[in-house]
Amino acid sequence: MSKADSSNYKSKKKYFLKKGANRRTLDVNLKGFLCSCNSREKDCIKESYNLLNEYADKLYPAVLNPSDNETDEQDISESLSKEISGLKGTGPSSERRFQVIESGAKNFLFIRTSLENPAELAEAIIKDIHDSGSQKTRFLLRLIPVEITCRATPDEIGKAFLKISEKHFKDSPQTFCVIFNHRNNNVVSRDEIIKLIADKVNETRSDHKVNLKGAKLSIIVEVIKGFAFLSVVPDYLKYKKYNLLSVCSQEVSSDK
Incomplete structure (x- = not known):
């Protein structure tokens, strides 16, 4: 490949990566959770997915997609490898329940959700942690519903x-x-x-x-x-x- 072709290829590659990433950036009228952490963003993503999925499965068992359990590990693995760049949907007409998106601030993640009431899920989590007195996370510090x-x-x-x-x-x-x-x-x-x-x-x-x-x-x-x-x-x-x-x-x- 010539230098000119190589340069042209790299430019196109950057363009397509940027174009794909835009589908996972912030937009208006989204619902989800703001998750704060202390520098360990990859660990925070993993804990956030695990915590949200655990309680969503209990609170909304009827809305669990059959493929969710099979793909959770893959989702977490992909999100860690891409840090906080987000995940693609699992089907042509459905969204993942939880999808990480860059918030625009260090140590803050935004996890978009397809659930109707994120405040209800966050309240269930916080009440259970309070009542049980058990620590559920190390790197996820605060979970704010949006x-x-x-x-x-x-x-x-x-x-x-x-x-x-x-x-x-x-x-x-x-x-x-x-x-x-x-x-x-x-x-x-x-x-x-x-x-x-x-x-x-x-x-x-x-x-x-x-x-x-x-x-x-x-x-x-x-x-x-x-x-x-x-x-x-x-x-x-x-x-x-x-x-x-x-x-x-x-x-x-x-x-x-």
């Missing part, structure tokens, strides 16, 4: 929140708080977003109350680069902001 993703602008965050707010705040008065974090983004204002979200909660019902220390519902807004990850999480403060290591500590277990 009900919807959107572009990181106040207008888009407000619109995305409205899509998930009614099921949490319409039927009865709640105590709530807004938890805002940002990484690799200094454009979105914390105060602006908190006021925006609080105003929309009160537009749903006027009898909701803010409680910064013991809110029943926590509205999570995580901004990473150009995307925002939103969810409404029950007992988020009670369960140590869904820190999997802290919630199974002796101190927490003794509160039962």
Whole structure:
């Protein structure tokens, strides 16, 4: 192969790799889990898949695809070899239940899910760890459910929140708080977003109350680069902001 042909081949190879990778990057209207770790991203991916699959199998046995058990090891192996570049679907018309995607921040992974209610699964995991007092992970530190993703602008965050707010705040008065974090983004204002979200909660019902220390519902807004990850999480403060290591500590277990 000549140098010119070799150069042309390498350029095409890079193009196709980039094109394929785009299918596994962040987008709007995704559901999933933000997973934090401490540098050991490959180990975090493996633990996240194992934990999510274990509890999803228990919580949603009817939606388990027949091929899931056969391909879990392959999925984990592929994800480790590709680090956090994601996995392809297992069939032409279905998605994997869990698919790792780069979040845009170091030590933060986003695992996309095809499940309808990621907050329900995360709550089941955190409650079981709390009640049993058993440590389930070493490298996966925090598991934050994500009900919807959107572009990181106040207008888009407000619109995305409205899509998930009614099921949490319409039927009865709640105590709530807004938890805002940002990484690799200094454009979105914390105060602006908190006021925006609080105003929309009160537009749903006027009898909701803010409680910064013991809110029943926590509205999570995580901004990473150009995307925002939103969810409404029950007992988020009670369960140590869904820190999997802290919630199974002796101190927490003794509160039962």
